[in-house]
Amino acid sequence: MKQGLILFCIAIFLSCQSEKEKKPENGNNIYKPSEMAILMSKMYAKNAENKQLILSGEQPLEFPEEFTNIHIAKLTDPNDRTEAFKDYSDYYLSTLNKLFDDSAASLTVKHNNIINSCITCHKSTCLGPIPKIKKLYIK
Numbered sequence: 001m002k003q004g005l006i007l008f009c010i011a012i013f014l015s016c017q018s019e020k021e022k023k024p025e026n027g028n029n030i031y032k033p034s035e036m037a038i039l040m041s042k043m044y045a046k047n048a049e050n051k052q053l054i055l056s057g058e059q060p061l062e063f064p065e066e067f068t069n070i071h072i073a074k075l076t077d078p079n080d081r082t083e084a085f086k087d088y089s090d091y092y093l094s095t096l097n098k099l100f101d102d103s104a105a106s107l108t109v110k111h112n113n114i115i116n117s118c119i120t121c122h123k124s125t126c127l128g129p130i131p132k133i134k135k136l137y138i139k
């Protein structure tokens with residue numbers, strides 16, 4: 001019971017957008033997401049789209065160049081961009097590249113490898129969206 005509560009607190013602490021961060025300090029109450037948060041939302045949408053394409057037997061055709069911005073997009077917390085973060089970013093981009101090469105693995109496997117790479121990074125930086133990201137797996 002106690003342990004559950006502690007885990008819960010850790011999860012709240014680690015989830016990348018605490019309520020405090022959502023409240024802007026300059027008095028206007030429009031929450032402004034970081035460049036990285038916006039990029040992540042696009043990555044999420046693209047993967048949801050790819051999942052549907054693959055499920056209907058089609059192949060995603062174009063490598064989304066914009067997603068290489070994962071290396072430069074401004075983070076809510078700039079301290080998140082550690083050496084490990086850069087490695088996770090490269091790992092993500094390499095799994096994304098494989099979706100567009102002509103290697104033998106099935107599109108489903110390639111897609112799920114991308115989702116694994118999302119989750120690998122999120123486990124170390126940003127736990128909050130993991131349940132949502134898991135929905136992108138093709139079962």
Ligand code: HEC
Pocket residue numbers: 016017033034035036037038040041043044047074075076077080085086088089092114115117118119121122125126129132133
């Ligand atoms: C290299 C690490 C890394 C990888 C890889 C990564 N993420 Fe993220 N993600 C983050 C961080 C850090 C944030 C918080 C960004 C911020 O607040 O500036 C985030 C935020 C998010 C959010 C919340 C965005 C919002 O509106 O606040 C979603 C959804 C998300 N990521 C989905 C994904 C998906 C889907 C993938 C894979 C296609 C992915 N992420 C890959 C680190 C990563």
